Amino acid sequence: MAEHRQLVILGGGPAGLTAGLYASRAKLDCVMLEKGMPGGQVMVTDWIDNYPGFPEGLSGFDLCEKMTAQAKRFGLEIRSGVEVTGVDLESEPRKLILAAGGEISCDSLIIATGARPNTLGVPGEKELTGRGVSYCATCDGPFFRDQEIAVIGGGNTAVQEAVYLTKFAKKVNLIHRRDELRATRIVQEQAMANPGINIIWDTVVQEIKSDDSGVSGLVLENVKSGAKSELTLSGVFVLIGTIPNNEMLPDCIELVDGFINTDAEMRTNIPGVMAAGDIRNKEVRQVINGAGEGAVAEMAAEHYLSRRAK
Numbered sequence: 290m291a292e293h294r295q296l297v298i299l300g301g302g303p304a305g306l307t308a309g310l311y312a313s314r315a316k317l318d319c320v321m322l323e324k325g326m327p328g329g330q331v332m333v334t335d336w337i338d339n340y341p342g343f344p345e346g347l348s349g350f351d352l353c354e355k356m357t358a359q360a361k362r363f364g365l366e367i368r369s370g371v372e373v374t375g376v377d378l379e380s381e382p383r384k385l386i387l388a389a390g391g392e393i394s395c396d397s398l399i400i401a402t403g404a405r406p407n408t409l410g411v412p413g414e415k416e417l418t419g420r421g422v423s424y425c426a427t428c429d430g431p432f433f434r435d436q437e438i439a440v441i442g443g444g445n446t447a448v449q450e451a452v453y454l455t456k457f458a459k460k461v462n463l464i465h466r467r468d469e470l471r472a473t474r475i476v477q478e479q480a481m482a483n484p485g486i487n488i489i490w491d492t493v494v495q496e497i498k499s500d501d502s503g504v505s506g507l508v509l510e511n512v513k514s515g516a517k518s519e520l521t522l523s524g525v526f527v528l529i530g531t532i533p534n535n536e537m538l539p540d541c542i543e544l545v546d547g548f549i550n551t552d553a554e555m556r557t558n559i560p561g562v563m564a565a566g567d568i569r570n571k572e573v574r575q576v577i578n579g580a581g582e583g584a585v586a587e588m589a590a591e592h593y594l595s596r597r598a599k
């Protein structure tokens with residue numbers, strides 16, 4: 290007989306782990322499915338200084354271990370290395386199709402599959418991530434006090450974050466591949482009026498260079514003239530978009546630009562199906578709100594299950 294659960298949590302990042310903590314404390318018949326190891330993007334985050342309760346900060350790895358241990362203390366069943374390739378939200382009960390074969394059905398589902406930053410794909414980027422290459426200004430800006438840095442991108446996020454980073458960095462080079470920014474006019478005006486920002490137009494990054502302490506500079510190419518140049522700096526913020534991990538989702542779930550639409554209780558347009566964390570359509574993607582949304586999503590699932598049982 291196919292496996293059936295009251296609640297399935299899809300994804301084991303901060304949102305999924307927090308939902309799992311609440312579900313296991315509530316003694317729901319629940320399983321968490323995670324294609325890698327629990328922790329999500331936090332596993333690849335060098336250091337976290339903005340999660341409350343840890344006054345000295347802690348490594349992303351340590352935070353993942355603590356979140357996982359806390360959920361397991363209450364008996365959460367975590368299945369690592371289990372990828373879900375399809376979700377049937379039109380069937381009753383809902384069904385998840387596993388990459389390794391087989392399926393699990395459930396009365397309620399929390400989707401917490403997260404997102405991933407778009408990358409440049411240039412030499413040096415991967416090796417230097419966490420050593421001067423960052424995808425999150427809010428997370429890593431304060432590490433670049435009085436240094437010269439670059440922001441790559443030209444959309445609202447890149448331009449707004451370039452302005453934010455001038456609070457810390459002594460100079461922010463905003464590098465954009467076109468001759469005009471995509472950001473809204475008001476955001477552009479703020480950047481142009483900021484003396485800490487130097488906009489480099491029509492330019493792409495070809496390579497990120499390093500020395501013993503991490504990022505040391507960029508090799509640039511002007512896309513119009515073909516001229517090459519080098520910039521000496523110690524930090525690069527790549528802010529060229531975020532890709533939702535939505536490949537397994539069916540068309541019937543409501544998305545905005547690929548991210549799941551929910552109400553304030555994390556309910557999607559499908560009854561009994563919640564979403565939490567970076568996969569949601571929202572502005573701020575951080576551990577703290579991902580975890581909070583995981584808790585809210587689990588409580589919405591509990592309410593749904595108890596109403597259903599009546």
Ligand SMILES: Cc1cc2nc3c(=O)[nH]c(=O)nc-3n(C[C@H](O)[C@H](O)[C@H](O)COP(=O)(O)OP(=O)(O)OC[C@H]3O[C@@H](n4cnc5c(N)ncnc54)[C@H](O)[C@@H]3O)c2cc1C
Binds near residue numbers: 327329330534
């Ligand atoms: C480099 C970097 C640094 C950051 N630094 C900070 C910081 O300092 N402070 C901060 O607050 N935030 C930081 N963030 C943001 C933070 O990591 C995210 O907001 C947070 O991890 C989102 O949690 P989540 O649970 O929604 O998703 P994720 O952490 O993305 O976790 C989603 C999980 O779902 C799993 N999954 C996806 N698809 C499937 C599938 N089909 N089957 C099974 N499992 C699946 C993934 O393997 C992953 O483990 C950083 C992000 C990055 C990229």
